[in-house]
Amino acid sequence: MALDEGPDVNSPLLGATIVSALVACGVTDVVLAPGSRNAALALALHRADAHGDLRLHVRIDERVAAFTALGLAKGSGRVVAVVTTSGSAVGNLVPAAMEARAAGVGLMLITADRPAEAIGTGANQTGEQVGAFGPAALATVRVSSHGNEAAWGAAVQRAHVTAAGLRTRRPGPVHLNAEFSPPLVGAVPAPAFRAAEVHGSHGVTVYETSDARDTVVLVGDASWTAGVEARALAELAGLPLLAEPSSNARTGPCAIAHYRLLLDSAVGQRIRRVVCFGHPTLSRPVNALLSRQGVEVIVVADRAEWGDVSSRAAAVVDRVLMPEGDPAWLDAWRTADMHVAQRRGHGWDGHTVAAAVVASVGRGDALFLGSSQSIRDADLAPISARPARTWANRGLAGIDGTLSTATGVALATGLPTTVLLGDLTLQHDMGALVAPPLEPGCDIRVVVVHDDGGAIFSTLEQGGTAYDEAFERVFGTPQGVDLAAVATALGWQTSSVADPLALEAALAGPVSGRQMVIASLTRDGRRAAEASLHELGRDAG
Incomplete structure (x- = not known):
């Protein structure tokens, strides 16, 4: 008998029960990153999707999967689960978990694992997964294939209630670590978990x-x-x-x-x-x-x-x-x-691009703003009379996973979605440019402010003349990537613009399929322009 086998093991039933409990708790979307150890979960999720019990989204990159789940949760206002296999796959969920924790977004981080007795033995793809998310996880819930359906289902519901913040008013990510022992796949009866009625706790002061x-x-x-x-x-x-x-x-x-x-x-x-x-x-x-x-x-x-x-x-x-x-x-x-x-002056810069993007969307649309300079430029755009519903990853304000999160929002809401981000932000999430052919698509337009580097640093202390010699290499960090070629190769409808009229024309049509508009501009003069704006504001009141 292999190390992780046992006489009372039912991994296929554990996988099916976890999925049944998710459905009973009201989970409508699950993002799966396929693997070996999570095979029972993958098969159960496929069955649930085929029966119309939930929507399954498959991504081969665990980091992309996690940020897509984050976007789905943001867009739907419901807890969304992301499922991975064991080993280093788990670590790829950490950035999205950190953002969800800081932003108060409900996620269930469901990680398949080897049985406890395999930890520390050198077994393949085996590591200490419990505690992998540290303070980013509100709680860790553990189940194993040596348990029973009632205990498994109750554990899933506890994890869901905690992630939703139903009793605490503190939503966020929860880690559900599931230990699967062989055999990992096999025929199982359809489990029927019945969720308890858990009432929320709401402040009314x-x-x-x-x-x-x-x-x-x-x-x-x-x-x-x-x-x-x-x-x-x-x-x-x-x-x-x-x-x-x-x-x-x-x-x-x-x-x-x-x-x-x-x-x-x-x-x-x-x-x-x-x-x-x-x-x-x-x-x-x-x-x-x-x-x-x-x-x-x-x-x-x-x-x-x-x-x-x-x-x-x-x-x-x-x-x-x-x-x-x-x-x-x-x-x-x-x-x-x-x-x-x-x-205010109006030239060809990030403020002009942001204002045009904000003006191009309205009620019935979704807008997702990349952190760093893009959202700050949008912060000075004219007030819209009919604004779009707007999201951003501002919990920790990182640029990682922006396009993946926006894709999740688009999938959850079904709204035509426009994304405004910088070239470095896009390069941090290139995997999200891939549209798996067997997965549901969405209507999304990505507007890239392409100034070949980190524009925001020009406006900070390190953008001063005393640091000119080092600035481009360690702050500006130009990458020289032909983003239009990359996006086109991955099936995006791509256009490049270099002036306000061309941008306005590119944004005039409907958001349909996968569109990318690359607005090429320079970072030259950015620091001086920001200083002039602040001086104008100080003198205005």
Whole structure:
């Protein structure tokens, strides 16, 4: 008998029970990275997909699979599972797990494993998987093929409830490690797991303020629901709405397009209270505002955890009620905003590309913004009257997995999806350019700001003249990749543009199939242009 065999082993039934429990818990999408040790799961998922019980998505790259699952979870608002085989495959889920943990997105990280007695023996593709995700996982749940259906199903439900944050208001990734002993495949009866009725725990505290004097509503990266609530508060109280591009609140009569440029102006210095929704970490001026002495910070949290980057929150609440503010306060912000809008230059740069992309989408569309410079350029785009639903990976604000996540959003929502990202961000996720021919497709348009390097570093300290000698090699990092050729070779409809009119024409048609628009521009002058914008903002109020 082999080391990992036993007399009471039923790996095929374990795989089938896990999938049955996922369906019973309401999981509608699972992303599979095929392998040997997870064969029982793969076959059970294929059967469930064929029966219409869930949607199976297959990706050969585990990192791409994990970020696709993240996008599906973001787009659907439901827990999504990603399934891998054993060994180093597990480690490829870590980046997406870290982002999901920071962003509060429910993921089930289901990893097939060898039996416990094989660990440390040198057996093939065997390592210590328990604890592999460290603090990125809210919990680790273990099952093995030596157990029974009832225990397996209950463990899956515990993992799902934890990932959904149903009892904790703290959604995030949960690791389900499943030990499979041979035989790994075989005929099994259809398991019928019946999920327990687990009730959610929801906060309903309402915080009321006695006045709205010198108050602004600040909205960082947020869900659609949180964004709508933040916008409603601003409009009911007549307060300036300072909304990041992925806040889902950046619209309406109170939204201030150039808010981050105005925070150091005279009107910005008058702020005495900030009501903060979501995860606002996009710009240094906002961080400085939240750290400013004499400013009261009220955090509105839609889950158990909350953001307080300055550690100065006066209150953390579920809801806020405020009386109507002074109309002159909002008018002062609108006037300053208009001042900047009328005096801004408009050339061929990242701001122009971002503004065109934001203008090209609307209700009924999805927009996904890459971290780094692209989302910051979109943060200065004109306010849209009919904005698209917008997402970004702002939990840890990394650029890895952006296109994979956006693909997941497109698959989950079924909406035509536009993605704005930089050339280095795309190069961090080249595997997502592959469209497996047997997998469901989506309508997606990728707009690449191709300035051959990291534009954001030009605007930071290392972009100063003192570091010119080292800048291009260790910060700008040009790669010289012909992205159009790569995308075309992988079946994308590809076009290249080099001016605003050509970009407008490329964005005019419907989003259909897989489209890529490469906007070629230069990083030259970027630092000076940013400095001019900030000076314009300081003088506006």
